[in-house]
Amino acid sequence: MSVQNKPPSGNNRSRVALKFDRRGFLTVSATLGAGLFLPELTGCSSVEDDAPVANGELFTPASVRSRDGVLDIELTITETEVTVGQYTFMTRAYTGLKVHQGTTSLGDTTYTGTIPGPTIELRPGDRLKLKLINRLPDDDSAVDPPDCAMGSGGGGGHGGGHGAGTHNNTTNLHTHGLHVDPGPPGDDVFLVIGPGESYDFVFDIPRDIEMPDGTKANHPAGTYWYHPHMHGSTAIQVAGGMAGAIIIRDEERDDLDRLFSTEPGPGQGKEQLLVVGELMIQTQDPCDGKTRLATYGEMAHGGPLPPGVDEFFHVNGQLDPVLRMRPGEVQRLRVLHTGFRAPLDIAFIRVPDDQVDPATSLPKPGYDPFDYACVSSGEGPPTLDRDELRAKSATYYQVATDGITYGAPLKMPLADPVSEVEYVIPPGGRVDMLVQFEAGTYQMVALGYLDFVCWAPQVLATVVVSGEPDTSLQIPQVLTPPALYPPFDDTSKPGNEVTNTRQLEFAVTQDAAGQHFTIDGRTFCEGRVDHCILLGAVEEWTLINKFTVGMGVHPFHIHVNSFLVTSIHGKTPAYPIWRDTCLVPMSGTNADGTLTFLSRFLHFKGPYVLHCHILEHEDEGMMQLVEVQETACPMPPVDDSCETE
Numbered sequence: 001m002s003v004q005n006k007p008p009s010g011n012n013r014s015r016v017a018l019k020f021d022r023r024g025f026l027t028v029s030a031t032l033g034a035g036l037f038l039p040e041l042t043g044c045s046s047v048e049d050d051a052p053v054a055n056g057e058l059f060t061p062a063s064v065r066s067r068d069g070v071l072d073i074e075l076t077i078t079e080t081e082v083t084v085g086q087y088t089f090m091t092r093a094y095t096g097l098k099v100h101q102g103t104t105s106l107g108d109t110t111y112t113g114t115i116p117g118p119t120i121e122l123r124p125g126d127r128l129k130l131k132l133i134n135r136l137p138d139d140d141s142a143v144d145p146p147d148c149a150m151g152s153g154g155g156g157g158h159g160g161g162h163g164a165g166t167h168n169n170t171t172n173l174h175t176h177g178l179h180v181d182p183g184p185p186g187d188d189v190f191l192v193i194g195p196g197e198s199y200d201f202v203f204d205i206p207r208d209i210e211m212p213d214g215t216k217a218n219h220p221a222g223t224y225w226y227h228p229h230m231h232g233s234t235a236i237q238v239a240g241g242m243a244g245a246i247i248i249r250d251e252e253r254d255d256l257d258r259l260f261s262t263e264p265g266p267g268q269g270k271e272q273l274l275v276v277g278e279l280m281i282q283t284q285d286p287c288d289g290k291t292r293l294a295t296y297g298e299m300a301h302g303g304p305l306p307p308g309v310d311e312f313f314h315v316n317g318q319l320d321p322v323l324r325m326r327p328g329e330v331q332r333l334r335v336l337h338t339g340f341r342a343p344l345d346i347a348f349i350r351v352p353d354d355q356v357d358p359a360t361s362l363p364k365p366g367y368d369p370f371d372y373a374c375v376s377s378g379e380g381p382p383t384l385d386r387d388e389l390r391a392k393s394a395t396y397y398q399v400a401t402d403g404i405t406y407g408a409p410l411k412m413p414l415a416d417p418v419s420e421v422e423y424v425i426p427p428g429g430r431v432d433m434l435v436q437f438e439a440g441t442y443q444m445v446a447l448g449y450l451d452f453v454c455w456a457p458q459v460l461a462t463v464v465v466s467g468e469p470d471t472s473l474q475i476p477q478v479l480t481p482p483a484l485y486p487p488f489d490d491t492s493k494p495g496n497e498v499t500n501t502r503q504l505e506f507a508v509t510q511d512a513a514g515q516h517f518t519i520d521g522r523t524f525c526e527g528r529v530d531h532c533i534l535l536g537a538v539e540e541w542t543l544i545n546k547f548t549v550g551m552g553v554h555p556f557h558i559h560v561n562s563f564l565v566t567s568i569h570g571k572t573p574a575y576p577i578w579r580d581t582c583l584v585p586m587s588g589t590n591a592d593g594t595l596t597f598l599s600r601f602l603h604f605k606g607p608y609v610l611h612c613h614i615l616e617h618e619d620e621g622m623m624q625l626v627e628v629q630e631t632a633c634p635m636p637p638v639d640d641s642c643e644t645e
Contacts, residue, residue, distance in 0.1 A: 055362055055462060058321040060262075060273065061244070062097070063105045063119040071122060072100040072129040077136055077171065080113050082241065085319035087281050087310075089292050091240035092136060092169070094118065100129075115241030115317045116275040116338065120226065123249055124218035125207035133198040136169035168236055170194045174229035174559070175203060175246060176428060177403050177580045179219055179484060182560050182608035189229040189559070189609060190526065205248065209603055211483065212495025212536065220482035221254035222403025223247060223334045223430040225275075231524065231623065235340050235615035236296050241317075243338035245275055248403065255479045256405055256432065260332040269473045271332040272323060276460065277314045278339030278427070284308025299340075299616055305453065313339065313446055315461050322362070323463045327439040329470040332399075334432050337425045340615040342455040343553065343583065344425040345386060345447040347393035347413065348435065348463065356441045361464045369443050374454030384454055386447040394442060397475055400432035404562060404578040407481050409434060414575075419568040421583045421595070424449070426555035428581040428613040434475055437465045451552030485562060485578045488538075488598050495600055500539045502531065506554045506584055506612065506622065507546035516621070517612070523621025529607070530624035532633030537601045540566075545584045545593035554622070555613040556595070557581040560604055567596035581613055601628050 064073055076096025081088060095113025097104075111118065122128055172191040180187050185202045193199050208216045224246040228237040251257045260271040280294040284307060298306050305311060315321055325331055337344050355367045372385050390413050397409035412433070414423050425431050441464055448457035488496050509516045516523065520530070533539065541563070543556055562580045565573055569587060585593040611623035 055320055055322050056318055058272065058274075058323050058461070059316045059318055060105075061114070061116055061119050061275065061316060062111055063121055064097070064099055065103045065121040066123060066126045066128070067102045069123075069125060070127050070129065071102040071120065073102065073120075074098040074100070074131040074133060075117070076133040077242070078113070079136055082113075082115055082317070084115070084279060084314050084317055087279070087283075087291055089281060091115070091293055092237055093241055094244060096133065096135075115243070116277060117226075117242070117244030119245040119247060119273065121247045121249060122205050124205050124221075126205045128201070128203040128205070130173070130201040130203070131198055132171075132173050132193060132201060134169070134171055134193050134195055136171070136195045138195050139167040139169050167194070167230070168233050170233065171228045171230050171237060171242075172199075173201060173226055175224065175226050176557075177222075177224040177430070177562070178203070178246065178248075179206060179560060179562075179603070180204065181604050181606070183604075183606040187559065187608070189231075190607070192230070206484075206603065209484075211486070212600070212602070213486075213493055215483060217483035218250055218253055219248055220404050220484055221248050221250035221257050222400055222405065222482075223336055223432055224403050225336055225338060225430070227338065231526075232619050235299060235619050238338065238615055239278065239280060239299060239340040240293055241277060241279075243275070243277065245273055245334070245336055247273075247334070253480070253482075254405060255476065256332060256399060259473065259476065267472065269330045269332060271334065273334045273336070274315050274461070275336045275338055276344060277317070278311070278342055279314060280305075280309060280311045282306075282309050296616070296619075311342070311455065313342075313344070313458055313460055320459050321461050323444075323461055325435070325437065325463060325465045326467045326470040327465055328436065329465075330434055330436045330473045330475060332432060332434055334430070335425065336430045337427055339427045341427055343427065343449045343451075343555070344429075345390075345420070345423070345449055346425065346431075346460070347390050347445055347447055348396055348437070348442050349389065349392055349445055350394060351441040351443060353440070361441055361466060362462060363441060363443065369445060369459065370448075370457045372448075373456060374448070374450070384448050384450040386457075389445075389447060389457075394437055396436075397434040398431055399434055399479060400430075401577050402430050402562060402580045404485055405432075405479050405481055406575075406577070408478055409475055410575055416574050418571045418573050419585055421565075421568050421585050422573055422575065422577070424583060426553075426581050426583045426613060427615070428555060428557050429579070435463070436475060437463065439465050441465070485564070487576070488564065495536075495538060495602075497538060498540050498598070499534070499537045501541070502539060503542045503544065504610075504624075505544045505546055506556075508548050508617075517617045519610075519612075519622055519624050524609075524611075524618075524623040524625070526625065528625060529627045531610075531626045533601050533626060533628045534633060535601060535605050535628050535630045538598065539601065540596065540598050542567075543584045543595045543597075545586060545595075547587065547592050553583045553585055553593075554617065555581055556584050556610065557613045558599075558610040558626070559608040560628075561599050561601055563597040563599035565595065565597045567594070569594055604628065605630055 078095045080093050080095050093113050094117035097111035174189050175187050180203050206219045227243045249257050260269045262271050264270050282294050349369045351363045357364050396412050399409050443459045444461040446458045449455045562578050564578050584595050587593045605628040607627045611618040
């Protein structure tokens with residue numbers, strides 16, 4: 001579906017002002033005109049790559065909040081220069097924000113483009129009106145560096161490093177995890193918004209919607225996010241930082257929202273948002289030696305990273321920011337994983353007192369919490385031993401996954417997990433956690449992850465716990481799960497009896513033509529419905545990760561409706577968790593991995609998608625089309641042909 005909206009009128013030239021803020025981070029202030037085309041920018045940095053990296057205080061992204069049931073905003077995308085740690089590079093970002101109705105954390109300050117994008121805060125019953133304005137350069141211009149990449153990277157437009165027929169600067173918007181209408185003008189991922197075009201989205205957040213048993217439910221309060229979902233270009237855009245948080249608040253029904261706030265009042269704890277992004281940076285561009293984002297060809301490299309490419313996590317656009325707490329204080333951390341490929345395995349490791357600088361309370365220069373790395377014998381794949389360090393983690397508590405609050409806090413690290421699927425946060429996933437520490441300095445670490453490549457361990461943030469103790473709030477013992485996702489324990493209750501079963505097979509194969517990323521042996525076809533589902537159906541799905549030497553997990557994501565994981569490799573999970581994104585695991589042997597879940601397909605009909613949330617896998621075709629219909633579904637199609645433009 002092409003967007004026919006006319007581009008914004010006006011012929012004023014664009015002006016971009018760069019300045020460093022008090023934290024030492026580059027901000028971008030742009031006055032944007034309709035003619036914002038930057039063909040001279042090739043993605044190469046103009047700043048030295050070895051600039052120092054300082055531990056800055058945690059930066060909180062700008063936020064906008066609904067007023068009187070409506071949030072009406074404009075969000076503009078441009079190409080811009082940003083700095084993360086010692087890296088300065090060109091990227092696509094949400095650089096313009098205008099609020100027509102609602103409130104903003106900016107006050108009278110002009111929004112400055114950064115990564116991540118602004119946080120959108122809503123409540124059940126709200127309407128979000130969002131005009132998305134695409135002011136990226138034309139798809140045929142040199143947004144991505146031509147002929148600068150190793151291997152097959154390079155080139156924007158109709159090919160280069162991004163696959164034939166794709167368009168790096170054509171985009172759209174997906175509200176990841178929201179239970180909203182997938183049709184236009186809502187969460188329609190089939191929209192095509194080209195450079196110079198705009199689109200007026202409208203999202204209605206459900207309130208008091210009817211459940212199968214006749215009760216009413218609100219949209220769950222929780223942590224969600226938005227990002228582009230333009231098939232063929234999703235990975236390159238999300239990997240560059242085009243992402244932002246969506247927070248649904250409901251103090252009326254959600255215990256966590258009553259207990260925690262960004263500006264806590266009496267009896268409340270502090271809430272902090274940690275948007276974890278994943279960057280892949282080419283620091284040795286063979287074109288001119290400058291720093292830039294990796295191209296699609298480098299990003300999709302199925303093995304050790306190409307020369308000069310660094311891959312790492314950032315938090316709210318910072319490297320190793322500082323969070324501060326008081327001894328005994330309970331804080332809520334909303335951890336949102338916007339990365340495009342690497343799973344997150346988190347622990348909180350206390351820094352030994354003799355390794356803490358008494359003047360700053362930060363770890364001494366050179367201190368490294370990790371005594372392991374990716375190890376290869378030369379005769380097989382790398383190995384990675386995280387268990388010993390995980391056992392040293394300070395206790396913390398998970399209280400929600402993918403926006404859905406548990407019935408009780410889950411003590412972490414888990415004592416009896418069936419699989420790492422239960423504690424690893426996949427790309428696209430979110431975990432809300434409660435932390436409460438004794439005085440000292442701690443490092444929030446990603447323990448590394450072993451897949452078809454090895455992601456090294458990394459410090460995500462430093463937590464300094466000091467000052468007078470605060471015992472005003474304790475970890476709650478009981479929480480109220482959202483009414484939209486009741487359990488399946490009573491099969492006689494309406495909405496609990498399984499009406500259909502399905503089996504999906506995720507596989508990566510290779511032949512003379514290259515690698516193929518398939519579900520049920522086929523790549524995505526927008527004209528082919530892979531799953532026709534009756535509105536109101538209750539289904540049990542089994543996902544199979546086909547064993548292939550050198551391949552790894554696939555984070556499964558489905559739009560609109562979340563699902564309850566019931567089995568991992570045939571075993572019941574230690575704790576029942578609802579998700580919208582979950583790793584389809586490897587078996588650990590030469591057998592297939594399996595994951596089984598239950599889901600209700602409620603309230604919304606129409607087409608939407610399921611896919612692997614390793615986003616280059618999705619771009620390469622590991623995605624299927626789901627259509628929910630109110631009447632009887634036809635037999636699934638058998639024709640494998642798919643027309644392409």
